[in-house]
Amino acid sequence: MLRGISPHSAVEMHAHRQSGHGTQSTSATVNQGRKFGTWTCFFMLLELVESQREGIGQRRSAAFFRAVADGIPMPRVAWQLYFRAARLLRFGTATVSLMFALQRLSRARMSLPTKLDRKAVTVLITGAGGQIGYSLIFAIARGELLGKDQPVNLHLAEVEAAMPKLRAVVMELEDCACPLLHKVVATCDDVDAFAGVDVALLVGARPRTPDMERKDLLAVNARIFERAGALLDSVASKDVKVVVVGNPANTNALIAAEHAPSIPKENFTALTRLDQNRATGAIAKRLGVSPADVKGAIIWGNHSTTQFPDVSSATVDGKPVPEAVGDEGWLRGAFTSLVQNRGKEVIEARGGAGSAASAAHAIIEHTRDWLLGSDGATVSMGVYTSAAVGGSYGIPPGLVFSLPLRTYRGGRYEVVEGLPVSEYARSRLAVTQTELLEERSKALTTTPESGAGGGGAGVEVA
Numbered sequence: 001m002l003r004g005i006s007p008h009s010a011v012e013m014h015a016h017r018q019s020g021h022g023t024q025s026t027s028a029t030v031n032q033g034r035k036f037g038t039w040t041c042f043f044m045l046l047e048l049v050e051s052q053r054e055g056i057g058q059r060r061s062a063a064f065f066r067a068v069a070d071g072i073p074m075p076r077v078a079w080q081l082y083f084r085a086a087r088l089l090r091f092g093t094a095t096v097s098l099m100f101a102l103q104r105l106s107r108a109r110m111s112l113p114t115k116l117d118r119k120a121v122t123v124l125i126t127g128a129g130g131q132i133g134y135s136l137i138f139a140i141a142r143g144e145l146l147g148k149d150q151p152v153n154l155h156l157a158e159v160e161a162a163m164p165k166l167r168a169v170v171m172e173l174e175d176c177a178c179p180l181l182h183k184v185v186a187t188c189d190d191v192d193a194f195a196g197v198d199v200a201l202l203v204g205a206r207p208r209t210p211d212m213e214r215k216d217l218l219a220v221n222a223r224i225f226e227r228a229g230a231l232l233d234s235v236a237s238k239d240v241k242v243v244v245v246g247n248p249a250n251t252n253a254l255i256a257a258e259h260a261p262s263i264p265k266e267n268f269t270a271l272t273r274l275d276q277n278r279a280t281g282a283i284a285k286r287l288g289v290s291p292a293d294v295k296g297a298i299i300w301g302n303h304s305t306t307q308f309p310d311v312s313s314a315t316v317d318g319k320p321v322p323e324a325v326g327d328e329g330w331l332r333g334a335f336t337s338l339v340q341n342r343g344k345e346v347i348e349a350r351g352g353a354g355s356a357a358s359a360a361h362a363i364i365e366h367t368r369d370w371l372l373g374s375d376g377a378t379v380s381m382g383v384y385t386s387a388a389v390g391g392s393y394g395i396p397p398g399l400v401f402s403l404p405l406r407t408y409r410g411g412r413y414e415v416v417e418g419l420p421v422s423e424y425a426r427s428r429l430a431v432t433q434t435e436l437l438e439e440r441s442k443a444l445t446t447t448p449e450s451g452a453g454g455g456g457a458g459v460e461v462a
């Protein structure tokens with residue numbers, strides 16, 4: 001991938017852990033502690049006066065008050081004695097006990113490790129200087145990927161020629177002073193980039209140029225993702241979770257998985273969430289509802305024009321989408337074509353640039369749902385197929401195929417089984433499956449020199 005490039009161009013930066021919300025929340029807790037301390041002193045004095053007057057437990061009270069004043073934590077047995085005594089004694093003592101307990105609680109809160117003390121998760125973004133990177137990096141730095149209480153290290157990888165652009169992104173990142181950002185490594189050395197990563201977002205890929213045929217794109221990117229697989233295998237965390245975005249995403253994910261034998265195949269996924277979001281958005285627009293009301297749109301197969309966007313099991317406000325739309329012709333025709341060709345449409349509208357903000361948004365949703373769980377919602381991801389994954393729908397093993405899934409915290413997922421598959425759906429699945437089989441046979445045998453093989457039926461979509 002970035003082979004042969006000097007390792008000395010890495011830019012490292014340590015982010016500002018004391019800035020922003022972390023400092024604000026700590027000072028709020030300290031103020032609260034002071035307030036409790038003031039009240040405790042007031043009741044201590046009250047109690048001292050009362051106990052002097054009544055002559056009850058003067059010596060013991062005085063010892064406890066000193067303990068409070070000095071902030072000495074008392075042994076458990078002393079607490080038990082004290083509360084027993086407080087029950088036998090008067091209101092004043094009980095109040096002191098209560099305030100004392102509250103003060104201890106607030107002290108305990110102050111000494112709890114702040115959330116920023118959690119171990120940082122290391123996230124790699126390849127192609128970080130590109131368009132998607134420019135949206136994705138800042139969303140991750142804001143905590144949108146793994147939560148607002150999870151610190152992250154960012155490893156940003158680029159080819160050497162794009163390093164000046166990446167350095168500019170790092171400058172902007174520094175200027176954000178994001179409290180969750182522990183460390184940023186911006187590099188064109190691929191070993192540094194992949195070292196120890198927990199999450200790998202493989203965005204960087206060679207774009208298709210006008211002189212290139214699809215088979216050439218497959219061949220060039222096959223080399224990039226072979227190298228990525230080998231690096232993941234040798235220097236990344238053994239539990240690394242991989243999201244392949246660079247096109248052709250499904251087959252690139254397959255290649256990376258095949259070149260990382262020590263990492264479980266289920267840790268490799270391809271992004272089809274953008275297609276799912278496009279399908280959801282198109283249905284919501286047609287019905288004039290919020291996208292939040294549309295649930296269960298599925299993408300089957302390849303992230304290409306052969307993909308099958310399926311809303312036959314989806315609902316809108318609990319009603320089946322086909323019933324709500326009431327136009328099967330539109331669903332099979334214009335709707336399907338819109339989702340399949342949306343990437344191309346965006347490229348044309350943006351004068352050659354691909355979907356970037358929507359892709360970054362989809363990467364965040366894909367990864368967050370995968371790692372933190374989808375709360376029972378059905379989500380689509382390209383996943384490595386086997387008898388247990390996709391077999392019940394007749395999908396052959398050893399492909400990266402987009403399927404309906406439920407995901408669970410920690411990265412586990414299972415296929416949503418038992419969905420009805422009509423004859424029409426079966427024919428759509430066959431088309432996208434054939435394309436993926438063709439891509440696999442070409443990508444796993446083609447070398448950049450030979451450029452062997454012809455193009456698949458579909459066209460990759462951005």
Ligand SMILES: NC(=O)c1ccc[n+]([C@@H]2O[C@H](COP(=O)([O-])OP(=O)(O)OC[C@H]3O[C@@H](n4cnc5c(N)ncnc54)[C@H](O)[C@@H]3O)[C@@H](O)[C@H]2O)c1
Nearest residue numbers: 127129130131132158162204205245246247271274359462
């Ligand atoms: N799966 C999806 O849903 C989806 C959606 C949108 C885009 N994409 C794909 O994502 C990829 C990136 O899109 P973009 O708009 O950011 O493109 P871009 O051209 O703006 O950026 C790609 C970056 O990758 C870098 N790069 C190229 N080869 C690299 C390598 N070997 N290692 C590291 N970096 C490398 C380039 O220098 C460039 O900066 C494209 O392949 C695009 O087709 C996929």
